[in-house]
Amino acid sequence: MVVPTFNEQDNVAPLVREILASLPRGTLVFEILYVDDGSTDDTLAVLHALKAKVPELRIIRHSVNAGQSAAIRTGVRAARGEWIATLDGDGQNDPADIARLCTERDRSPPEVKLFAGWRTQRRDSRSKRWASKWANALRGRLLRDDTPDTGCGMKLFERAAYLDLPAFDHMHRFLPALMQRAGWRTASVPVNHRPRTRGASKYNNLDRALVGISDLLGVAWLIKRAKFPAAEELG
Template sequence: MNTPHLSVVVPVFNEQDNVAPLVAEIVAALRGRAADDGGDFEIVYIDDHSRDGTFAALQRLKASVPELRVLRHATQSGQSTAIRNGVKAARGAWIATLDGDGQNDPADIPKLLAQRAQSPADVKLFAGWRVDRQDSGSKRWASKWANAIRSRMLRDDTPDTGCGIKLFERAAFLDLPYFDHMHRYLPALMQRAGWRTVSVPVHHRHRTAGVSKYNNLDRALVGIRDLRGVAWLIRRSRVTAVEEVEPTPGPGLQR
């Protein structure tokens, strides 16, 4: 396979029934398109040491999906670590991420690519914005509450940081500070690094198989600690432009 322009990174944990349908949707959304529109792509799945048949399902799919690559954690390590390891292994200059539960729609990836094509070069992250959430009322309320607090503390001008579908430059991502749960703060971290971010409305779907791996209380407790840490990182950051100095012509220098 040629070096892909785009790598679709999907972290999964115990999603055996969602693997095949989601891979098929990614292929349908991207295969056959022009290279700049995602047509030259790979799919990188990272199995976070699932305890069900997720890894076996991925192994079977490799025989029929040449774009598919499969990585597996030796121990369960969490979503942020899975995303980072997937990005490190990816060969594309740009990364699209999707949650492995099937609630993100791969058909939105070309929409993010189109937004990138008409944006300035300093926009390094295009974040999905679930304008019509298909979750339970309690989860929607918790997300709204968390987004309001995060926006007030970090001022990242992002209505929905929890959406799993994103498009970002690989090099810019790998230059960010890494910590557990960092995937929830990518807009703020990208802005801290001096880049711009854009939110793009995307679809959101009901989960049709498997169960959610999170509960609202766990997210709230972790989120409070993380918010304080990210706010500290932002306060302590400094972005400075760097210019290389060319030699000045003199008696001993000729151009």
């Protein structure tokens, strides 16, 4: 489990407890890797207090806030598992859905390297739902990634395949398209979504729109320029 977090002091302990309940000890080998992305509240102190009680918990801290994509990549690089599950640190993703993603992986062909959560019933404000709907429609039309929801933090992917992707800020919003560009298949899996009950959102619709357009054009360029010919070793 890789959980990027920024100023979520009130969400850390409840979410860790939920993760432990969804991945019970003794039935699965796992680690919970929290990446504190330069928090300025008591997030780090809460994590250290939990560490004494939760041996599966690992903590990495960015000295400055670098963004969600950088935090996810830091966590994936430090992780020791072959498969990585991610979820947001705000508590809106339901850790119980991890098992659903794993079940979908186990019955899928090996060329499927990414299982993306699909929030079929968003628990956000009307303006945020509208903005996401517009952004997903535009992205889908331009990138043709056949993914209804790329903004969901709940994902399961193969670590090696992820680390082979080009890294850039906000790349986490384009993982299905980037995986497909690399020659892999992806799948969308319906997951639960919950309203935020503690803390405050770190994004607004204008910020997402301004960076999203330039990122979208950049990913479209990457896809257009991709060349991955088949190769075989002859001796």
